[in-house]
Amino acid sequence: SQTIHQWPATLVQPVGSPLSLECTVEGTSNPNLYWYRQAAGRGLQLLFYSVGIGQISSEVPQNLSASRPQDRQFILSSKKLLLSDSGFYLCAWSPLRPVGPAFFGQGTRLTVV
Amino acid sequence: GQQLNQSPQSMFIQEGEDVSMNCTSSSIFNTWLWYKQDPGEGPVLLIALYKAGELTSNGRLTAQFGITRKDSFLNISASIPSDVGIYFCAGQLYNNNDMRFGAGTRLTVKP
Numbered sequence: 001s002q003t004i005h006q007w008p009a010t011l012v013q014p015v016g017s018p019l020s021l022e023c024t025v026e027g028t029s030n031p032n033l034y035w036y037r038q039a040a041g042r043g044l045q046l047l048f049y050s051v052g053i054g055q056i057s058s059e060v061p062q063n064l065s066a067s068r069p070q071d072r073q074f075i076l077s078s079k080k081l082l083l084s085d086s087g088f089y090l091c092a093w094s095p096l097r098p099v100g101p102a103f104f105g106q107g108t109r110l111t112v113v
Numbered sequence: 114g115q116q117l118n119q120s121p122q123s124m125f126i127q128e129g130e131d132v133s134m135n136c137t138s139s140s141i142f143n144t145w146l147w148y149k150q151d152p153g154e155g156p157v158l159l160i161a162l163y164k165a166g167e168l169t170s171n172g173r174l175t176a177q178f179g180i181t182r183k184d185s186f187l188n189i190s191a192s193i194p195s196d197v198g199i200y201f202c203a204g205q206l207y208n209n210n211d212m213r214f215g216a217g218t219r220l221t222v223k224p
Contacts, residue, residue, distance in 0.1 A: 043215060101158050104148075107155045109153070
């Protein structure tokens with residue numbers, strides 16, 4: 001069966017520090033991969049999605065970036081965090097073929113101080 | 114991008130009552146999804162709908178894919194305390210990598 005791992009679960013970082021959140025998927029090949037951000041009490045905002053290694057689409061211009069160095073690995077990064085980057089970050093995967101729903105990781109609670 | 118309007122924003126109900134929430138869009142989707150999120154966790158898929166008019170049940174949950182392909186609803190029958198959480202609808206386009214979420218419905222169930 002497929003599983004998705006996301007870490008760390010919680011993170012407190014100072015303003016201006018770098019960020020690296022990692023997500024890996026097991027039990028499937030060629031998945032679509034997604035990064036979402038969720039502000040407190042709000043819906044999910046799509047940040048990035050990837051249909052393959054090295055293929056990244058950005059939905060919202062900001063100081064975050066994403067990379068997919070391997071088929072089942074998706075990384076969210078920032079060179080310098082802002083206070084407004086605080087939130088709940090969720091990684092998700094969905095099957096490429098056939099089309100299917102997305103399945104989410106447990107999330108990372110990021111607090112920028 | 115496509116916008117999903119999910120309502121109501123929140124619901125406070127008594128245990129045992131039925132619940133209904135819905136999602137509408139100005140765009141046509143090929144798939145409608147319903148998720149539930151518990152505090153501090155990622156959303157969990159409840160029901161996936163793939164055809165216009167489709168009615169699907171998962172235990173006490175029932176969801177329908179609207180005939181116009183621009184809306185969907187979720188019903189929960191005989192609510193229990195563990196139904197508490199935030200319910201999200203999501204619309205997915207044919208190319209699979211464009212999936213939009215509603216703002217969520219926060220459900221509170223009073224015992």
